Amino acid sequence: xxxxxxxxxxNLPIKVYCLPSEKKTIEDSARAAGKSTSAxxxxxxxxxxVSGVVDYERVRELAKINGDLGRLGGxxxxxxTNDERTESFGADTIRAVLNKxxxxxxxxxxxxxxxxxxxxxxxxxNG
Numbered sequence: 001x002x003x004x005x006x007x008x009x010x011n012l013p014i015k016v017y018c019l020p021s022e023k024k025t026i027e028d029s030a031r032a033a034g035k036s037t038s039a040x041x042x043x044x045x046x047x048x049x050v051s052g053v054v055d056y057e058r059v060r061e062l063a064k065i066n067g068d069l070g071r072l073g074g075x076x077x078x079x080x081t082n083d084e085r086t087e088s089f090g091a092d093t094i095r096a097v098l099n100k101x102x103x104x105x106x107x108x109x110x111x112x113x114x115x116x117x118x119x120x121x122x123x124x125x126n127g
Contacts, residue, residue: 016041059112066108073101 018026030040033050043050080094 014045059115062108062112062115066105066112069101069105069108073098076101 026041027037029050030037033040034056035043035050040050076094076097080089
């Protein structure tokens, strides 16, 4: 007869005695990391570096900026094709603006990857 998988809830918990202010600090830290208090303490107790949700909020902000840049490029293209006032703009000017937007999008994508990708063990001790 195969054994049923063991869940954490089927085992005994570890109790931690702390002051109300310490409990609040732990709960706030867990919330900031986007984890339950139990998951947060389990991760920290096993030596994992817990990254906060703040990083993901920054990535969302960067993604929004990236989207805004893309929309700006689309609007620029639309505006340039439908507006008589832009006839004086040369193709070089338009290409330069679009290239700058693309470079900014690439830079934002690079920043997003560095925020999301976990640090290596060596990097976490250096800064």
